[in-house]
Structure formats: C-alpha cells, structure tokens
Amino acid sequence: MNRFSYARPGSVADAVREVGSSPAAKVLAGGTNLVDLMKYNVERPAHLVDVTRLPGLKEIEETGEGGLRIGALVSNSDVAYDPRVQERYPLLSSAILAGATAQLRNAATTGGNLLQRTRCYYFYDAATPCNKRAPGTGCPAKTGVNRIHAILGTSEHCIATHPSDMAVAMAALEAVIHASGPNGEREIPIAEFHRLPGDTPERDTNLGADEVVTAVTLPTPRFATNYTYLKLRDRLSYAFALVSVAAAFDMEGGTVREARIALGGVAHKPWRVPEAEAMLKGVVPERGAFAMVAERILQGAQGYGGNSFKIELARLAIIRALSQAAAGTPQSQTDKRIQ
Template sequence: MTPFQYSKPTSIDAALALTGPQARFIAGGTNLLDLMKENLDQPEHLIDITGLPLDQVSQTEAGGLLIGALVSNADLAWHPLVEQGYPLLSQAILAGASPQLRNMASTGGNLLQRTRCYYFYDASTPCNKREPGSGCPARDGLNRIHAILGASDSCVAVHPSDMCVALAALEARVHVQGKAGVRQIDFADFHRLPGDSPQRDNQLADDELITAIELPAPQFSQHSHYLKVRDRESYAFALISVAAALELDGDNIVSARLALGGVAHKPWRNPAVEQMLQGRAASSESFAAAADMLLADAKPLAHNAFKIKLAHAAIVRAFTEAAATGVA
C-alpha cells in the first residue's frame, strides 16, 4: 500500500471539491482496501464520505423508496420497508458476503465493486481492466467463473454483486451528484459492458458521487425469489444468480422481471424476455421458454460451458419458487 492523503468532509460540496483522477471516495472500504493492499489501486487521496448525510431510507411521493448511499447492506436488508415491499432485494443482500462485511459495506459502494477475476487480482499477469491494451489471459486461461454473455475480446470478467442483480430486476435508479450538478441514471445503464474499454465499469465521471438509490413503488412483493448458486454455501461469489419476480392473476403472469448475476460484466436483463412471459401461464414450460430466450446468445469459454445449463435450471427454479411464494 502506497502513502495517500486522507480527508473527511462534512458536506457533499466539500467532498466533490476534493475529487480528481487520483482521488477515491471511501465508505466501508470492503473492496477498495483490498485493492489498495494488493497495489491494484493506488489513490493519492482518500475522501472519507462517512460523515455525509446519506444514511437514511425514506419513502418517495410516488410510493417508492429513496435509499441513501451510506445505508449499510445489513441495515438495508433488514429494513421493514424493504422486507415488506422489496423482499427480492433483502434476499439478494443476505445472500452476499458475510454478516461482518454487510455491517460495513455501503449501498453506494456495493454498486462500485470491481470484478473478482483471478487475473485482475494478480498484479503479475496482464489485464485489460488494470492496464488497457495489455491483454486478457482469462480468455484462454482459467475461465470457469467468467462471462457467458456480453463479453468482448478485451474482457470476460463478471460483476460480483448480488444486490445489483436485484436492483436491476426492480428497475432502480441511481442518483449521483458531481461538480456539474445532479443527475439520475437508470440502473440498466449504470454498469457498462466491457467492449474495448473494460477499465470503465460504470458511467460515473471522476468527480461524481452516488448519493442514493431510488426504487419504484412495490410491484413484486408477493411473488419474488433470489437464487444464488455457488461453490460453497458460506461467503462465495455466485457462479449463477437469478432475481425472479412475478405479478400474477391466478395462475397467469401479468408481468415479470428476470435478471442474472455471474454471467456478464453487469447484471444481465432482457426486457423482451419479460414481455414474452406476459399473459402466459406461470408454469415450468413458460419459465423454460424464458430461460431459452435469455440464454440464446450465450457464448461459453473453454471451462464454463456448464454455466449455460446451470443458468437455465436456476431460472426455472427461481421463477417456480417466486410463483409459489405467498401461496397457502
């Protein structure tokens, strides 16, 4: 770890005034500190934002939720308004990390996690995410945990967050503030696919700070399920994760949401799949058709073809569990 300057501003404007290419915001530090210890990120200035007024959960005029960026993952998972209106989000958070990490990790920081690719974390190997143009050894190397959707020649890494998969399915919006002002980003647009610039994980500018996550009014509180498939039950990242949600009229699907984790550089969602499910019976046949459609463009690497079959089965299971939720 290299020396750095440390500041703890007490206002958002003061925090933004300190930003620059070599500065990093820090809250819980559950990912950034790991990167710094491995010399994978060497900021010259850490801006501690834990003193900013961004730690509240409140209801919006439209009936949704506004979640401050500094709300801890633990507090968010167990918040009554989340448990009642957005159980999918609560389940996803509790499936991630460990209780100790959830106590420290912030909502905003969760969105900014870097990939857990072996090569990204090994400074002795080339990696286009660390050093653009140096290469992607994962494409022809050990790639069991890597992407089957949305990858490029430059990068086949996957996004590690569980919470973000649920936020994608719930159509959250990200509130950010920078020196140029405030803006909102649809969650579907917040994270980027790697393309030719895999070093950029998201759409934030260097001087922008996540201030809140906004959720629309609850729609899927009765029928939703988060399924995480991993190598071990405790503290492991997803091989495949599924956020599935249904709005039902009897046994018929009124609307559906489906997002996958562990398969791409960002949470993977295809609204056309959800539209296809509308009006169909909530059956294994319908859910299998959705899985077929979502995975139609999957392109496995040498060691992760199993992910396609695993994802298909996980989608059917997650939707089946969601349909059964709340049924006496």
C-alpha cells in the same frame, strides 16, 4: 499499500470537489472492496476521499410513491433488515443476505456495493496482464482459469463479471441511482449504470470520475409476493455467485402482468433481457414457458472452457427461480436446500 493524501469532506459538494481534484482520487466508504484492492496494489489512489461523514446519506426514506430512497451510505445490513425493505422489496433483502458475511454487510454501503469491482483472478493479481486493471495488456482469463467468468456480453478485451448480489435484485426492481457531480444531480436507471466491457473494460460504470453516488431509489413496490433470489455457488455461504437469478412476477389473477428476471455472475453487469420477460406477459406461469424464456435469455451465451458449464446451469437456474417465484416460495438464504 501505496501512500495517499486523505480528505474527509463535510458536504456532498465538498466531496464532489475533492473527488474532482485529482484523476487518481478515490471515494472511501465502507472500504470492504477498496481497501482490499489497495492491499493488492490493484487500486493505488493518490487521494482518498472519505465520505463516511457526509450528512443525509445514511437514511432510508419514503419517496411519496410507496417507494424508498436508500442513502448511499446505508449499510448492506441496514437495507436488508429494514422492515420497509423486507415488506415491500423482499427480493432485495434476500439478495443482500445471500452475499458476503455479516461483518462485510455491516461495513459495506449501498453505493459501494454498486461500485465494487470484479473478482476476476487476473484483475486481482497485479503480476498478470489485465485490460481492466492495465488497459492494453491483454486478457489472460479468456484462455486461462475462468470458472467464475462471464458467458454473456463479453468482449475480446474482458470476460469479467460484476460480483454483486444486491445490484442484481436492484436491476430486477428497476432501481434508479442518484449521483452528484460538478454540474449538479442526475439520475441513472440501473440498467444504464453498469457497462459491458467492450473495448473499455477499465470502466465498470457510467458514473463520471467526478461524480459521487448519493442514493438509490426503488419504485412503487409490485413484486413483494412472487419473487425469489436463487444463488448458486461453490460454497453454501460467503462465495460469489457462479449464477444467480432474481425473479419476480406481478400477478393478476392466475396470469403474469409483468415479469422481471435479472441474472448475476454471468456478465459484466446484472443481465436482463426485456424481450424474454415480455414472453411471460399474460401467460399462466408454467415450466414450458419458463424453458422458452430461459432459452431466449441465454441466446448468444458463450463459454470459455472453465465456465462453459454456466450456460446449462443458468438455464436450469432460470427455470427453477421462475418456478419458485410463481409458487410464492422464495429461496431461503439460511436453509440452502433448493426446493
């Protein structure tokens, strides 16, 4: 691990100042991803800003519109097991519990989960080129070992995926991220928070280098009955998604008022296709319609050899997840059998 200076600001304003004090400053919250990356010399911050003591960021509060405001420092466990989250946003609770381990969920924070970096093998291995870690050096994943890599929204510079489960559920729920910077507060819809790699894969998100995530708000709940988080992976627990699907319906009688579908493990950000979701509007949910939706979502999907299987896997996962959501039988994150 490299040497760095350390600050523990007592207010968000001080934290923003500290983060802006050096281009090589990094925010430390739970540390589960950053400390790991520092041990691999992938992250080499000159200045570490420990935000764990900032006041007011550890609460889950009512927004007044039936929604919830989750402070950036609320742990993944505390979000997943919060009775209000379980009742109003069971999709989010389920997605969080599909990820990592109890120890990691206890330490990892809401803000840190959003900002975690890819698990691309080449990004993690400082001995190899990687455009995300060292811009301009190349992307060995495209022609290398790429079982876990993206099939949608890739660029010639990067085919990494965003590894979060939580963010996939938040994308389906249209969460809003709140950030504080030198010019004050701003809100970023989650769809605009994470980026596609394009020709700047070193930037995972649109958060400014001098901004700090303070909270995530969830809108008025509408998807607490017909939902599922279906995660497919190489081990039954503690593995990143090869493909995951957050699916939810707002039903009116027997027809769909609104559908939400977000995919994890397939792109540089949680993948949503609003046009595909609109195809289900007013429709009686059934497998034929789901198959057409899956085709639309995966339009333009491209495999790179090791991950080409993901296109068919994702197609089937979408259909299965939509069936689970329609039936009101969400995937269990304990009994991993897929019904």
